Amino acid sequence: MQHRPVADLMTRDVVRARRDTPFKEIVELLAENDVTAVPVVDELDHPLGVVSEADLLRKCSAQADPSGLTPVPHLEAWERAKAAGVRAEELMSAPAVCARPEWTVVEAARLMAAQNIKRLPVVDEADRLQGIVSRGDLLRIFLRRDDAVRDEITRDVLQQTLGLLPSEVTVEVRDGKVTLGGSVEVKNLIPIIERLCRSVDGVVSVSEHIAYRTDDSRSSPTGR
Structure with missing residues (x-):
């Protein structure tokens, strides 16, 4: 009896962003690849963080309502910084919470639940990006x-x-x-x-x- 490892469930062809990837290009990456988040990696392909739709939407939610009917929400300093961000390194949620290819579905699911996140970059022994696994990927075992x-x-x-x-x-x-x-x-x-x-x-x-x-x-x- 053996649980399926994350390596069997993860997406290997991962769409990436770099530290300096601009806001609009990140939005284009999400739309063109039909994904809701991308890992941000350094020059050695080490995950630094993840930029999700929720991170990008802060730029919209922090803006004033043109009609003046809805007040601008109170934002913490880090939220204001994200809302003002224009590059991936300013927009991402960091540090990246990662999984290993040999982990079981149970281990990955528990980490997602503990961290309240929807996806995990998967890294090798040198912390280089190998794939990404989502909640939906883990649920595939029930198929x-x-x-x-x-x-x-x-x-x-x-x-x-x-x-x-x-x-x-x-x-x-x-x-x-x-x-x-x-x-x-x-x-x-x-x-x-x-x-x-x-x-x-x-x-x-x-x-x-x-x-x-x-x-x-x-x-x-x-x-x-």
Whole structure:
């Protein structure tokens, strides 16, 4: 059982901006390539930051309303600096929060959630830009076919990891939702099976209806 690495999901042909890329050229890069952000790199292709549509829109939102009906919003000093920026290095959100190609979907998703960001530049051991991975890229694991998810659970989780026979636990997968049945020897094995199944890429939920022959969670064995 192995999570798909970021390298399998990231976009490799990355649209880049340089420190001195002007505002209008950045807008053109976004429009021409149908992207919502670009990493800003130095001469060695090291990511310095990311310029997104949200960064660029500060120039619009900071302007006075010609009608005079809407007051100019209060801006912090850094927001005023961004609104006045004309080059990528003045507009970008920095420093760049990056991922590694070998990271799992789980690691990348947790970093995005912790930093409240939508995308991660992906860098190699020398911190050179190799790709970029977005929230949408990570969600692609849920496009896995149900039979591929079922086969991985049966082969990698139940047989190879836990040493169970195919006849002991049944697996059904529909729209990423896993239903487990059958019977195992001890009760404490059931939550382990459920936890490992949840960790398989593409699994949306797990519902278990597994019986047990011995209740090893208490002194007197029972069945269900």
